[in-house]
Amino acid sequence: MPFAALMPPSSAAIAVAPLSVALLLGAYAIGSLSGSLLLGRLRGVDIREQGSGNAGGTNAFRTQGLRFALAVVVFDIGKGALATWLALRYAPVGDDLPVTAHGYLAAFAAVLGHVWPIWHGFRGGKGAATLVGGVAVLWPFALPVLLLAWAAVLILSGYVGLATVIAALCLPVLAWLGDAGLPRQCFAIAAAALIVFTHRGNLARLRAGTESRFAGARLLHRWRRS
Template identity: 70%
Template sequence: MSPHLLTASLLLSAYLLGSVSGSLLLGRLRGVDIRQHGSGNAGGTNAFRTLGWKFALAVAAFDIGKGVLATWLALRLAPVGQPLDAAAHGYLAATAAILGHVWPLWHGFRGGKGAATAVGGLLVLWPLAVPPLLLAWVLVLTATGYVGLATVVAGACLPLLAWWSDAEPARLWFCIGIGLYLLFTHRSNLQRLREGTESRFERARLLHRLVRGQQR
């Protein structure tokens, strides 16, 4: 196989892997299409609202796993001696998997918002970035109870972290792209926040309750 054909095959495979939606596949095993419930989104948050935390945890693991697999395969099988090195193949494959998750071929191009699949790609490409991003996500979630806002803030932290760590251009542009992409896919959440209609997980507001308790 020629190097160009191999590159195209790896990116197509990454998109097709990303198109396998964890929430829709696992939901079908339980006779449920979560796009017909809650917010209508095929992501982990709506999976939690629809079928509970155990189902949402399985969905998150599935969607992270496909990001890991798509990225790892591209790094492992990337052609050598080409203008695009193995790392570039990894970043492109992670992006293709995220696109597949949001616009899945197998599910009528109606998928999730890409956060878990992006985490899967990062676990392969830049694993040290995941703990601080997770910390930012947890802090915002426990302070506000808004999952979408927590995801957008964590995504915004990613390019800042890449800039602070003096990342190479490919990593920096990938991180900028992920941050902007999560902002785009969560635009409806941000709109509902402005309107005051966004759903809030009150039980997750642990930091908020802790601060209020200390102020009394």
């Protein structure tokens, strides 16, 4: 359903070239390379068995430290950017599916690969860093807004999951305010919905009052107490 939503409307059926299919499958395969799990093997750990059990940057930081988490985030952002760039670079020109649509589909496929990685038993992370990589290639002007929203919510609340969800929800708003074309609009909505879905546990814990905080990030709270 998400892939179909990103395709432009047409009165006739859209013929998808074999190369297009290969690019999207390749994007999913690249996204399935989990930074935390691959790097974790080098130190003999599987972070899915530690902390929250999530194979993402936040759990990597909590269980393995800052340097490991930074390496994971860079890896996951890079794979999202690579999958997107390859789709744009090698998308068939003149095909029923526009080149830009290839890029947005590939970025979304890479995020799906990160969340449900074929190489790691379909148990991955939550997709935010990989999404950032795709956005950096396709929509770089959106990044400062997303980072500002993420940082603001994190500083005010200390909740990383909430900050990530709010930042993702900015995507459809930016697409609407910028009068974006259909591929970007559909990508923004689909990506935001997926991030909300992958963070559903965080949101449930927020409602229950059991979500853990990064207390050190609550700068405003610390300033008021000092």
